[in-house]
Amino acid sequence: MTSPVRVIVVGAGCRGEIYAQFASIHPKRMKVVAVADPRKFARTKLQQQHKIEDNNVFEEWQSIVEREKFADAVLICTPDRIHKVCQLCVYLFGIYLCRLWPTFTTAEECTAIVEACTQAGVMLSVGHVLRYDPLIHMIKELIDAGAIGDVIHIQHLEPVGFYHFAHSFVRGSWRNEAESSFALLAKSCHDIDLIHHWAGARKCLKVSSFGSVSHFRKEYKPTGAGDRCLDCSVERTCPYSASKIYVDRVKQGHTGWPVSVICPNSLPDIESVTEALRTGPYGRCVYECDNDVCSNQVVNMEFEGGLTAAFSMVAFTEEICQRKTTIYGSRGELSYNGHEIRVFDFLTQRSTKHTASSEALKHYGMGGHGGADYHLINAFISAVANNDPSMIRSGPRETLVSHLLVFEAERSRVEGRVVHCGDVARS
Numbered sequence: 001m002t003s004p005v006r007v008i009v010v011g012a013g014c015r016g017e018i019y020a021q022f023a024s025i026h027p028k029r030m031k032v033v034a035v036a037d038p039r040k041f042a043r044t045k046l047q048q049q050h051k052i053e054d055n056n057v058f059e060e061w062q063s064i065v066e067r068e069k070f071a072d073a074v075l076i077c078t079p080d081r082i083h084k085v086c087q088l089c090v091y092l093f094g095i096y097l098c099r100l101w102p103t104f105t106t107a108e109e110c111t112a113i114v115e116a117c118t119q120a121g122v123m124l125s126v127g128h129v130l131r132y133d134p135l136i137h138m139i140k141e142l143i144d145a146g147a148i149g150d151v152i153h154i155q156h157l158e159p160v161g162f163y164h165f166a167h168s169f170v171r172g173s174w175r176n177e178a179e180s181s182f183a184l185l186a187k188s189c190h191d192i193d194l195i196h197h198w199a200g201a202r203k204c205l206k207v208s209s210f211g212s213v214s215h216f217r218k219e220y221k222p223t224g225a226g227d228r229c230l231d232c233s234v235e236r237t238c239p240y241s242a243s244k245i246y247v248d249r250v251k252q253g254h255t256g257w258p259v260s261v262i263c264p265n266s267l268p269d270i271e272s273v274t275e276a277l278r279t280g281p282y283g284r285c286v287y288e289c290d291n292d293v294c295s296n297q298v299v300n301m302e303f304e305g306g307l308t309a310a311f312s313m314v315a316f317t318e319e320i321c322q323r324k325t326t327i328y329g330s331r332g333e334l335s336y337n338g339h340e341i342r343v344f345d346f347l348t349q350r351s352t353k354h355t356a357s358s359e360a361l362k363h364y365g366m367g368g369h370g371g372a373d374y375h376l377i378n379a380f381i382s383a384v385a386n387n388d389p390s391m392i393r394s395g396p397r398e399t400l401v402s403h404l405l406v407f408e409a410e411r412s413r414v415e416g417r418v419v420h421c422g423d424v425a426r427s
Contacts, residue, residue, distance in 0.1 A: 004031040005384050006070070010061045011077035012037040012046040013264075014257055019075050022377045023050060030381050033071050036061040041265045073384050075377075105181040107407040114396040123387075125380045128394040128402075130190045130323070131197065132375035134356035135341060137393075139325070139334065142354070143198060147343050148329025154198055154309040157324045158191050159317030165295060166240045167258045169315070170216045171282045175291035183293040184209070184410050185403075188313045191323065192409065193394065193402040195301065195309045198327065202303040204405055204421050209413040211297025215316070221287035228283045230274070240286045242277050299409045 004027065009016045012035050023030040034056035037043040047057050058064060061078070117124040130136050143151060160169075168174050174186045184192070196204065226232035229242035238244075247270070249259050255268045262282040263272045277283030295315040302308055322338035333344045341354040356371075383391040405421065412419040 004029055005381050006031055006033045006072045008034040008036070008064060008071045008074045009046060009077065010036045010064070010074055012039070012042040013077060014261060016075065016077035017046060018373055019077065019377045020046060020050060022374070022381065029385065034058065034064065036064060039264050073380070105185065107404055110400055110403045114400045117396060123383060123389050123392070124396045125383065125392045126394055126396070126399045127376060128190055128193045128399065129372045129376050130194055131393040132379065133372040134375070135336065135354070136194065138341060138354055138356065139327070139336060140197060142334060142341070142343060143327070147332060148327060148334050149331030151198065151307055151327060151329050153307070153328045154195055155326045156191055156195055156309070156311045158188055158313045159319045159322060159324070160187065160313065160315045161320035162239060162316055162318070163245050164320050165315035166286050167245060167282070169293055169295070170286045170289050170291045171284055172261070175289060175293060177292055182410050183313070184297060184299070185406050186293070188297070188311070189403060189406045191311055191313070192299065192406050193399070195311060196402040196405055199303045199307055199309070202305050202307055204301050204303050206302045206418055206420055207299060207405065207409045207412055208418045209297060209299045209409040211294035211413050213292060214295045216286050216289070216291055216295060218287055221285065225285055225287065227285050227288050228278070229285065230277050230283060232285065242283050246273050246277060246282065297413065
């Protein structure tokens with residue numbers, strides 16, 4: 001493909017806007033030709049950024065499939081509970097898909113879309129963004145190169161961050177399982193996918209999981225606290241105060257995430273943010289929300305060949321999503337702290353450090369996830385342009401297996417028992 005890959009963005013929120021930015025960096029490789037979003041401000045903003053023609057701006061994604069094919073690929077950046085029919089209809093439209101979040105919210109739906117796309121020859125890329133982080137990708141390369149011998153045990157931690165969890169999983173879009181999905185799928189499917197990826201060809205045999213909603217419950221509400229932060233007499237003593245998380249950031253000139261999320265119909269400033277906190281969901285007391293997703297969860301896994309893995313997700317951390325990993329092998333130990341990799345060799349008893357830089361990408365607003373946002377969309381656009389799905393690091397079959405592992409882990413937590421994993425074919 002010599003001309004730019006023509007892309008439709010379905011969902012012009014935070015993720016949609018970020019990934020569409022690739023077209024501004026590489027206009028000869030990608031062109032945003034259409035946008036669909038029910039929010040006028042969001043779709044108009046993306047239209048102006050990419051000079052999209054008026055007849056290609058849609059309120060509803062359904063209007064896309066009523067047209068003859070006019071694009072090569074779709075970026076589906078919709079909320080979890082919307083993208084089921086959205087993805088299936090775009091599949092019927094016959095173009096390539098990049099779903100920038102978990103595929104679906106049930107195991108049956110995940111299996112159905114993978115089978116549909118496979119049978120139709122539609123290239124599907126799921127946004128397991130961490131696979132595209134240069135350092136995390138290097139972990140897999142080091143394992144495959146035998147740097148630590150046979151992998152024996154994996155320990156992996158996801159520190160969500162105290163205000164991030166309050167924003168997204170207590171007040172925000174992923175707070176309630178019925179409206180979105182459970183926390184292990186919404187937040188940590190990426191981490192389970194990494195563990196599955198590092199395990200290589202070994203199948204997970206058994207999984208157990210424990211977790212609960214801790215602290216963010218009505219019984220922990222401080223005495224004298226109000227229902228909204230802007231009208232709360234004890235707000236100054238609360239680390240989860242909406243005023244601290246949003247208003248203070250605007251005063252300091254920070255209007256990106258998470259502030260931008262709470263003003264879907266305008267640019268964030270003191271007035272719009274204050275109004276959003278007075279009337280919208282993000283101004284609610286964290287102890288008076290309808291959240292029901294786990295704030296802390298552990299998952300233990302046993303793979304073929306005796307490999308074991310332990311994953312922990314916790315909301316109450318200083319660091320925001322700076323994963324930490326230690327992988328123990330027969331010939332060495334590999335540790336990752338979110339900034340560098342350290343490999344200790346048992347034979348030489350020496351350590352080697354590995355680093356990677358994504359500084360150049362920050363100028364374009366695509367330095368998120370260690371530069372992985374950029375590398376994910378770069379790989380997808382390259383795959384479409386060259387009709388080569390091997391450029392996608394998380395193909396549909398392997399993604400399906402790791403997704404099903406997430407569902408089995410959550411089943412273990414809910415049912416309070418060890419789950420023996422089903423037999424799912426690998427790609």
